[in-house]
Amino acid sequence: MTNPEIVARPRTHAAVPPRHRGALYVNRAERRIFEGDCEFLRSPHHRAAIGTYLSDLLRPHGLDLKEDLLAAGTGHSYGEMGAALIGSIVGPDEPVDLLVMAFAAPDVRPGRATATYLSHVCPGNPQSFAICDQGVAAAYTGLRLVREYVGSGGCRRALLLIVEQATLHYEAKGPAAVPARHAGVALLCTGQPTPGGAGRLGAVRVHTQVGPEQVPGLLAGLAGAATLVTGTGLDPADVPADARPAPAGQPLTGAWWELAGGQPMVLADYDPTLRYLCTATFGAEP
Known part of the structure; x- marks a missing residue:
């Protein structure tokens, strides 16, 4: 089975005027607070599986699982958050060529390749990947990569998703800024300007x-x-x-x-x- 995150797909695009080549414009931006918790953690089976997974990871570091948070189903999934943002910023007739997801706080659904899943639900089934382990730099790195792809001329529409969920099911071993709310920002980027964009x-x-x-x-x-x-x-x-x-x-x-x-x-x-x-x-x- 071909991995949609790494396969290159030839596409046909409208010509870009010379004065815009190599440029990147943020033509739409959406933001959203996600109230409540994700559908995934409502299942007792899923909560038990995540509890076992996290406990195995935490034990060698002498860290304890916050079982009360997990039992309450607290936390959000970047797959659910990203899908909602995609639905609010691009229409079904607006295929996206590249999707980049930037995050810092861990997802509550570690068993899913979230960028691949979001490619599946995004119009155009775009090439996709995620950026993490860079702290606040993740979104800036994502934006730099988006500009390189769009500037190459082989990518017309690129979507940058910046997401953070607010639940850490264990005490962090070092200093860590835990978000107050589940939140996400989506930026639709192209090589040409659109009135009303950033x-x-x-x-x-x-x-x-x-x-x-x-x-x-x-x-x-x-x-x-x-x-x-x-x-x-x-x-x-x-x-x-x-x-x-x-x-x-x-x-x-x-x-x-x-x-x-x-x-x-x-x-x-x-x-x-x-x-x-x-x-x-x-x-x-x-």
């Missing part, structure tokens, strides 16, 4: 090995004429006074939640554990 993507940077003392200097002068939106990983004392803070409690989706409002802006976030400082500029002139 505009052209400018610079996207992931600075590595950045200590807290270096953050203010790297952020100075970032916004210019655009609004600077700062994620929850940044200390308010380190950012310009006129910056707009992202919603509290959403370490991955917070800054991107503001982008879904459609206003040209600069997003910035910091991962103090991995020491990544990430920035992305939207709304640059075509």
Whole structure:
């Protein structure tokens, strides 16, 4: 059986005007809070299986399963969240060529290849993959990859899903920012602008090995004429006074939640554990 995540599919696309080649535009953005918990964990059989799986993983590290959370079916599945976002941002007659899912908090359904599943439910059955283990940088890395694919000319529509679910069924061994709510942001990207979108993507940077003392200097002068939106990983004392803070409690989706409002802006976030400082500029002139 062919794996839809890695197979290359030749496609026929409309010609891209020369002045837009290599450019990326966020033409639609959707955001959503997911109330309640996922359908998957309503099954006692599934909860028992996940409990066994997690217990086996936790035991060598001396960590305990939070059995009360699991018994209550608390948590959400990125498959269910992603499918809902897909349904809200693309129509059945709008095939997508590439789907990238970015996440940091673990999924509650580890046995499913979620990116492959989302390719199956997305119009166009796109090539798909997931990015994780990069903290807040996951979404920025996803955006850089989307631009490379679209800029190559072999991809017309790309969908970036940024998702975080708010339940960790065990105590983290190290510092970890657990989301306050299940939330997701979807960005539909193309190589040509559309009225009402977030505009052209400018610079996207992931600075590595950045200590807290270096953050203010790297952020100075970032916004210019655009609004600077700062994620929850940044200390308010380190950012310009006129910056707009992202919603509290959403370490991955917070800054991107503001982008879904459609206003040209600069997003910035910091991962103090991995020491990544990430920035992305939207709304640059075509």
